[in-house]
Amino acid sequence: MAEPVKDWTADYDIFAPEYIKNPFPIWDEIREKCPVAHTDRWGGSFMPTRYEDLFNIARDIEHFSSRDVLVASVMPAPEDEERMRAEWDEDENEVMVQQYNVGAPPITSDPPVHTWARKLLLPPFSANAVAKYEDETRELCRELIDGFIDKGTADGAGDYAQQIPPRVIASMLGIPKDMAGTFTEWVRGFLELGLTNPELREQSARSIFEFMNAQIQERKEKPGDDLVSYLLQAKVDGEPVPEPHILGTCFLLMVAGIDTTWSSIGSALWHLAQHPDDRRKIIEQPEIIGNAVEELLRAYSPVTMARYVAADTEYAGCPIPEGSKVLMNFPAANRDPRVFEDPDKVILDREKNPHIAFGVGIHRCAGSNLARMEMKVAIEEWLKRIPDFRLADPASVTWAGGQVRGPRKMMVVWPA
Amino acid sequence: MKVKKVKVDSEKCQGHNRCYALAPGMFKVDDYGYAQPQGDGVLADEDDIELAQRAVDNCPERAIYIVEEEE
Numbered sequence: 001m002a003e004p005v006k007d008w009t010a011d012y013d014i015f016a017p018e019y020i021k022n023p024f025p026i027w028d029e030i031r032e033k034c035p036v037a038h039t040d041r042w043g044g045s046f047m048p049t050r051y052e053d054l055f056n057i058a059r060d061i062e063h064f065s066s067r068d069v070l071v072a073s074v075m076p077a078p079e080d081e082e083r084m085r086a087e088w089d090e091d092e093n094e095v096m097v098q099q100y101n102v103g104a105p106p107i108t109s110d111p112p113v114h115t116w117a118r119k120l121l122l123p124p125f126s127a128n129a130v131a132k133y134e135d136e137t138r139e140l141c142r143e144l145i146d147g148f149i150d151k152g153t154a155d156g157a158g159d160y161a162q163q164i165p166p167r168v169i170a171s172m173l174g175i176p177k178d179m180a181g182t183f184t185e186w187v188r189g190f191l192e193l194g195l196t197n198p199e200l201r202e203q204s205a206r207s208i209f210e211f212m213n214a215q216i217q218e219r220k221e222k223p224g225d226d227l228v229s230y231l232l233q234a235k236v237d238g239e240p241v242p243e244p245h246i247l248g249t250c251f252l253l254m255v256a257g258i259d260t261t262w263s264s265i266g267s268a269l270w271h272l273a274q275h276p277d278d279r280r281k282i283i284e285q286p287e288i289i290g291n292a293v294e295e296l297l298r299a300y301s302p303v304t305m306a307r308y309v310a311a312d313t314e315y316a317g318c319p320i321p322e323g324s325k326v327l328m329n330f331p332a333a334n335r336d337p338r339v340f341e342d343p344d345k346v347i348l349d350r351e352k353n354p355h356i357a358f359g360v361g362i363h364r365c366a367g368s369n370l371a372r373m374e375m376k377v378a379i380e381e382w383l384k385r386i387p388d389f390r391l392a393d394p395a396s397v398t399w400a401g402g403q404v405r406g407p408r409k410m411m412v413v414w415p416a
Numbered sequence: 417m418k419v420k421k422v423k424v425d426s427e428k429c430q431g432h433n434r435c436y437a438l439a440p441g442m443f444k445v446d447d448y449g450y451a452q453p454q455g456d457g458v459l460a461d462e463d464d465i466e467l468a469q470r471a472v473d474n475c476p477e478r479a480i481y482i483v484e485e486e487e
């Protein structure tokens with residue numbers, strides 16, 4: 001067991017049980033006392049908590065590189081990534097793919113690689129492109145609800161929220177949906193349980209890489225109407241995209257789109273289970289769903305990214321040496337009273353809500369439209385069938401935290 | 417005559433789609449999600465101005481602004 005935290009501004013621990021369960025008062029304390037906190041734990045990091053600071057640091061890509069977006073990680077150095085593009089040939093391909101030294105572009109890329117890699121990925125995730133998956137997502141939600149509605153109880157996280165994103169991303173990648181449970185296990189092993197367990201993280205990453213690599217080889221033979229085939233057929237400056245890059249991007253698609261969205265859907269249900277007025281509001285005024293999703297994203301932002309300090313710098317008088325990690329606490333920024341009136345209150349039709357749950361600057365979450373669509377559909381379908389529900393026992397809800405926060409077991413009940 | 421117009425700084429826009437979601441008649445987005453005003457961006461009445469102000473208030477990149485220009 002780690003030592004309990006006594007001073008959150010100088011010795012924070014994002015994996016401490018009290019931080020995972022209820023980080024909000026901790027953020028308030030740090031934000032007012034020492035807005036850029038520091039810790040030596042978990043390899044050491046700095047953690048900004050004010051909106052303005054997150055906004056500035058996210059946009060200063062020169063000093064705050066994305067080559068490393070986890071507290072401790074296995075990503076290639078930027079020079080490796082650039083070399084991969086410059087020197088890529090078929091012979092080397094095999095070696096890089098086998099070593100899985102491919103990163104997760106573009107989330108782990110800086111310009112110039114980031115620029116073309118992101119451009120490649122944005123069109124299949126545009127609002128119009130993801131709208132094509134809305135009907136099947138709705139159908140999926142209905143089937144899940146059919147499975148438990150008569151029981152009058154379900155695990156809103158495990159039986160519902162967790163089931164949605166892996167199936168949607170499987171559909172986009174052209175992969176059988178019965179792989180969803182396995183995907184979830186791998187992604188949790190990498191991003192959640194694996195953050196404090198390097199061996200599990202490595203093993204989970206390898207499982208994902210091996211699986212996706214096999215999918216890539218299959219699509220080379222038999223292209224289909226899916227994202228893997230799209231990436232294989234895409235051209236950048238007239239050239240095909242290097243295969244290690246495609247593998248890294250496929251890895252990203254799986255890792256980035258499952259835990260995060262599942263957490264958001266779960267947190268939204270957690271809130272609605274405890275706020276009958278908000279349930280009624282969405283049911284009676286269905287047109288506010290778009291704003292409601294934004295507000296739930298603000299109040300329960302799941303993702304804390306990291307940055308790697310590429311050169312000695314100073315922020316707000318605080319020297320930050322090269323090689324440091326910076327935890328991008330977007331969730332804390334989204335509860336900064338300097339920007340959001342009454343920040344701890346969920347106001348579904350909040351008028352001023354420039355939240356940065358999806359980040360800000362060039363690394364704005366590429367899957368944001370997909371996440372929003374899934375949240376909207378998941379909430380709508382749930383409330384259509386189960387308009388009146390509550391937490392079976394608020395104290396028994398378990399949470400995952402650290403870099404992705406959301407409920408992991410959350411029994412809810414309703415009149416059957 | 418002076419009119420109010422809504423503009424999007426394409427250097428700052430990162431394709432969050434917030435303005436498009438709030439005011440689809442006032443903004444358009446391309447395949448990458450980057451936004452531009454529909455047409456000339458002229459805000460015809462108080463309702464338009466209010467809607468444009470909402471887009472300004474909700475843009476995480478501070479990319480949207482309202483200007484007063486000669487028609």
